[in-house]
């Protein structure tokens with residue numbers, strides 16, 4: 001190897017370590033040097049040198065002394081955090097029952113959040129337009145600088161081709177097949193935009209700030225009107241070649257089941273989504289219409305409600321058991337409207353995974369409910385946006 005190529009390699013390594021440290025700081029908020037070394041796996045010497053460099057260039061600041069552990073002995077260290085930036089990013093969730101927006105700076109600090117009710121099903125263009133209006137209005141309301149907006153990431157319920165940004169299929173956004181929503185949003189707002197699958201973004205959100213914090217291998221399963229999964233493998237979001245990975249809602253659960261929205265028969269979605277749970281529940285509670293109704297009944301101890309949620313959980317667990325045998329994740333995080341009252345769901349998914357996986361695999365997999373509630377997608381969108389802009393800067 002020549003001296004020149006060795007230097008190029010060292011520069012690339014340093015740049016990659018720098019990105020790792022910035023990402024770790026954005027996720028952790030405030031940390032000591034020792035904690036940063038542990039969470040990144042970089043040596044104390046490397047951390048020290050990178051912290052000096054990042055401090056000199058104003059990327060990080062050192063804050064008050066670390067006196068969090070009052071029982072500690074020895075001289076307490078100072079805490080490091082990313083300095084607030086003027087540059088901004090935005091995340092938008094277009095896959096829930098309302099449009100959600102979060103604006104953050106590049107340190108990951110949330111500067112503004114807003115939401116607006118919207119009937120998204122079948123009215124995708126109107127929802128996209130309202131999301132653009134909400135972003136414009138929130139920038140003004142929170143006195144933010146529009147010229148500092150660097151990137152917007154939007155989550156939709158559908159498959160988005162990672163190669164060209166076009167929608168492959170969406171059950172909720174009718175007529176969006178082959179449409180490029182990111183291009184439309186860029187033209188409307190002038191902000192660089194990327195559109196992603198909602199479950200993929202929710203997986204990133206949970207990993208950055210929720211139940212999967214710091215986990216390297218995770219399966220996030222969203223159970224709402226539809227069912228989808230986001231896969232984090234070796235710390236990276238796994239999208240598949242064209243963004244279609246994680247479509248577990250369309251794993252066949254019953255060979256002679258009902259016809260699914262995708263055109264196949266007996267998909268998991270037809271027996272374990274919130275809609276199918278509500279449909280079963282109406283035999284006993286004809287007035288049950290929403291996920292909130294279902295959760296209220298579960299919380300009151302209603303037998304029928306507990307049963308339909310547990311049945312949904314058993315079916316989801318059965319479907320993801322094969323995925324667990326294949327991928328051996330550390331944690332399954334359950335999200336979506338079915339987790340409004342999560343205990344019977346988590347218990348049922350756990351027991352099904354234990355029943356249908358190889359014992360030594362299943363017993364090591366933790367099953368947990370989202371800790372971000374309905375915000376996992378919008379916060380994941382912010383995470384991806386900040387990551388994207390930070391990597392542009394390198």
Ligand SMILES: [Zn+2]
Pocket residue numbers: 249250260261262263264267269
């Ligand atoms: Zn299907």
